[in-house]
Every structure is written in C-alpha cells, then in structure tokens.
Amino acid sequence: MTRTLVIGGGPAGLAAAWAAAQSGETVTLLDDNPTLGGQIWRGRIPARYRRFLDPRITVQTVLQVHSASQLPPADRIILATGARELFLPFPGWTLPHVLGAGGLQAIVKGGLPIAGKRIVVAGSGPLLLAVAAYLRRRGARILLVAEQAPYPRIAAFTRSLWRHPAKLLEAAQLGFGLRYRPDSWPLRADPGSVTLQGHGVIACDYLACGFGLVVNTELAELLGCQVENGRVLTDPDQRTTVPHIFFAGAGSVDRSLLEGQIAGFGPARGRALHAARAAAVAFDRGIDEAFALRSELKSLTTPETIVCRCEDVPFSAIWPQRDWRSVKLQTRCGMGPCQGRICGPALAHLCGWPAASVRPPLFPTRLENLLDLRD
Amino acid sequence: MIPITVNGQPLTVPPGTTVAAAVMRVQAGFRRSVTGESRGPLCGMGICMECRVTLNGHPHERSCQLLCAPGMEITTP
Numbered sequence: 369m370t371r372t373l374v375i376g377g378g379p380a381g382l383a384a385a386w387a388a389a390q391s392g393e394t395v396t397l398l399d400d401n402p403t404l405g406g407q408i409w410r411g412r413i414p415a416r417y418r419r420f421l422d423p424r425i426t427v428q429t430v431l432q433v434h435s436a437s438q439l440p441p442a443d444r445i446i447l448a449t450g451a452r453e454l455f456l457p458f459p460g461w462t463l464p465h466v467l468g469a470g471g472l473q474a475i476v477k478g479g480l481p482i483a484g485k486r487i488v489v490a491g492s493g494p495l496l497l498a499v500a501a502y503l504r505r506r507g508a509r510i511l512l513v514a515e516q517a518p519y520p521r522i523a524a525f526t527r528s529l530w531r532h533p534a535k536l537l538e539a540a541q542l543g544f545g546l547r548y549r550p551d552s553w554p555l556r557a558d559p560g561s562v563t564l565q566g567h568g569v570i571a572c573d574y575l576a577c578g579f580g581l582v583v584n585t586e587l588a589e590l591l592g593c594q595v596e597n598g599r600v601l602t603d604p605d606q607r608t609t610v611p612h613i614f615f616a617g618a619g620s621v622d623r624s625l626l627e628g629q630i631a632g633f634g635p636a637r638g639r640a641l642h643a644a645r646a647a648a649v650a651f652d653r654g655i656d657e658a659f660a661l662r663s664e665l666k667s668l669t670t671p672e673t674i675v676c677r678c679e680d681v682p683f684s685a686i687w688p689q690r691d692w693r694s695v696k697l698q699t700r701c702g703m704g705p706c707q708g709r710i711c712g713p714a715l716a717h718l719c720g721w722p723a724a725s726v727r728p729p730l731f732p733t734r735l736e737n738l739l740d741l742r743d
Numbered sequence: 744m745i746p747i748t749v750n751g752q753p754l755t756v757p758p759g760t761t762v763a764a765a766v767m768r769v770q771a772g773f774r775r776s777v778t779g780e781s782r783g784p785l786c787g788m789g790i791c792m793e794c795r796v797t798l799n800g801h802p803h804e805r806s807c808q809l810l811c812a813p814g815m816e817i818t819t820p
Binding site (some may be wrong): 400 | 763764765767771772773777780785787788789792803807809810
C-alpha cells in the first residue's frame with residue numbers, strides 16, 4: 369500500500385490528503401499551524417469541504433520536525449506549503465500598527481477584537497477586498513482600500529468577470545459600500561497614520577498592507593525540486609522534477625483544490641480534472657496581469673528605509689552590492705531569523721535579484737534540537 | 744475563558760485565542776529590533792518572526808502560531 373506524506377493542511381493539502389486516502393493510500397498530513405485549513409480557512413473549513421477530513425488520514429499539527437526519524441516512512445510526498453504575502457518596504461512599514469493585509473486578518477481570526485478600529489487596507493490584489501470585507505463584518509471601520517493597479521486594468525478585469533458570474537457576485541458582495549480606490553498606494557506610514565498616493569494623510573489605527581502573494585518554495589528547493597520564476601516546476605500530474613515529490617496549490621482556492629486532488633488521486637483519476645485546472649490557472653493568470661505591480665512602487669523605498677527587518681539593514685547599505693551573496697556577506701541582510709523570506713521577495717522586486725539558495729534548517733531551531741541530532 | 748498574564752498583567756481570553764492576538768489586546772509592540780525599534784506582527788503566519796515573545800520563560804516564541812493556554816506567562820521587552 370502506498371504511503372503518502374502531505375505537507376501543508378490548507379486547501380491544496382487537504383484536497384490532496386483526501387484524494388490519496390480515497391485512492392486507498394495511507395496518508396499522513398502535517399502542518400506547523402495550530403489548526404488545519406491553511407491561511408485562508410484557519411480551522412474554519414467550509415461545510416462543503418469538510419469531507420476532506422477523512423478519518424483515515426493521520427493528522428499532526430503544530431509540528432516542528434528536527435529529524436527524519438520523526439516522520440513516518442513515505443513512498444511519495446505531496447508538498448502543499450502555500451504562499452505568503454509580498455511586502456514592499458516604504459518609510460514606516462516597520463511600525464507596529466502596519467501589518468500585512470492577510471496578517472491582520474489572521475490575527476483578528478486569532479481573537480483580536482477589531483470593532484470600531486479605523487483601518488486602511490492597501491497594496492494589491494483580490495486579497496485586499498476579501499480582508500476589508502472580513503474586517504468590516506467584524507465591526508472595523510474601513511476608511512479606504514488603496515489598490516496600486518491602474519483604474520483601466522481594474523475596470524477591464526472587472527468586465528472580464530462577466531464570464532465568471534460566481535466570482536463577479538463574490539466581488540460585488542465583498543466590495544459593496546467599500547471605498548475602493550485604484551491608482552493609490554502607501555507613500556509612508558507614521559505613528560497613527562498613513563500617507564496614500566492621491567489621498568493624502570489618513571489617521572488610522574492599523575494599516576493592513578500586502579502587495580500580492582509569494583509561493584513558499586523553500587521546502588521544495590531544499591528537497592532539490594526545480595523552481596522557476598518563483599514557482600515550483602510541475603508536470604501535468606503535479607509531479608516536481610524530483611521523483612515521488614509532488615507540489616500543489618499556492619494560487620487561488622479553486623486552483624489549489626484542483627491541484628491537490630490531481631496530486632492526491634494520481635494520473636489515472638486525476639486526468640479528469642485537468643480541464644478544470646487549466647481554467648483555474650487561466651483565471652489566476654488574468655489576476656496576475658490585472659494586479660501586476662507598477663514600476664513607481666520601486667521608488668517607495670528610500671535610502672533610509674529598512675529593508676531587512678531582522679537585521680535592520682537600510683536600503684542605502686544594499687544598493688552598492690551586486691547580488692544576494694555579497695549583500696549577505698557585507699550587510700547581514702537576509703541572515704536573520706526569517707532567513708530572507710520577507711526581504712528576499714522585496715529585493716527581487718526592487719533589484720531584480722533571484723532568491724538566494726535555501727539551506728537547512730528550514731526554520732530557526734534551538735541548539736538543543738541540533739544537539740539531539742548527534743544521537 | 745482562559746486566564747493568562749501579559750507582562751504580569753492578568754487577562755482572560757476566549758479559547759482559541761492566539762498569543763499574538765492576546766498581546767495585541769494590551770499593546771502594539773512585541774519585540775525590540777536589533778537597533779531598538781519597537782516591532783509587532785507583520786505576516787500573522789509564522790514566517791516574519793516579528794511577533795516573537797518570551798513564553799513561560801522561553802524566549803523567541805512565535806506568538807502568532809501558538810494558542811493561549813491557562814496560566815501562560817507572556818513577556819515582551
């Protein structure tokens with residue numbers, strides 16, 4: 369019987385684990401979060417997807433793996449490690465009232481009361497609308513949603529939604545009554561306020577700000593899977609370039625669910641879903657084009673702006689360097705506990721540098737854990 | 744409700760509350776950066792490491808990834 373290890377319990381990982389279990393495989397699902405559902409569902413899995421929680425799946429959450437001996441033996445691994453937000457450095461982005469858009473939503477879902485708080489949501493992508501709508505439902509006052517993409521692109525994208533009535537309805541419901549403004553982005557944040565392009569200074573309790581998504585490719589890279597343009601390369605059956613390792617998800621929920629099922633079912637049964645996946649991929653591509661980042665955002669980062677939050681490295685220390693290696697050696701940028709996960713994608717945007725190579729440990733760990741490995 | 748303390752101040756939070764959400768009920772700053780700036784959570788998903796706190800004496804715990812438990816002592820610099 370095939371033993372399958374699924375890493376990541378978001379939509380793709382849940383779908384993959386369920387599909388593999390349906391196919392008679394012995395499935396273990398791992399996640400480092402306290403609850404399943406990934407960043408999008410965070411323990412509140414919609415009723416129509418609860419069938420994915422097949423009792424035959426062995427689930428382990430809040431997991432930190434220090435050695436392979438902690439893992440069950442597996443014949444194949446499905447990686448569904450999801451995505452994080454892209455953060456672009458601008459003056460004041462390190463202040464405590466500035467959070468990611470998904471970041472603030474996650475903490476509110478984690479129990480932070482938000483009723484009555486004044487919030488500006490800024491950055492780019494459909495997530496801004498979803499976050500603003502969620503926070504408003506929880507009683508927050510959404511002062512403005514600032515989308516960097518130009519108005520004509522947003523208008524064209526919205527028109528294209530006529531071909532996807534369910535998505536159009538969703539967007540209309542989320543956006544109804546919100547002050548949604550294209551052609552606007554944060555110029556700087558100060559304690560208790562944000563200055564927005566075209567809208568001046570706005571006093572707020574929180575600025576929730578994200579500029580799109582970055583795929584979490586680190587584990588795949590560490591396992592030797594080839595990554596290109598920020599995505600793990602996969603074949604039509606979601607196989608990576610390493611035998612027996614699959615990758616699924618990190619796009620929209622629709623796409624993640626399809627990719628997860630294709631990876632979980634395997635080629636024979638998975639092929640029936642290829643056409644639906646192609647449509648989801650095409651839809652995601654339309655989103656990427658509509659919300660592509662404008663070049664003006666590169667000038668938001670001033671010489672004094674801290675780029676590496678772990679080591680407090682300002683942009684002025686970075687721009688004389690030629691590449692990631694020299695930046696790390698000369699400035700310590702990317703050498704802190706986030707291991708370049710935040711500043712790496714920012715510098716890829718600012719300087720066009722590809723991400724640095726990944727080395728173990730994947731996440732910072734205690735010396736006692738490393739010492740245990742000697743035994 | 745779950746009783747905890749944040750920098751010695753008693754607080755009760757509903758079950759399922761993350762440590763990060765509990766701290767943010769009380770204060771904005773979670774840690775000091777290497778040059779002494781006050782920092783709080785950014786990503787909310789265990790990646791940026793900005794929300795680290797000391798939990799029951801253990802430093803560098805990622806507060807956004809952990810749920811409050813009865814008697815938990817959370818300290819920030």
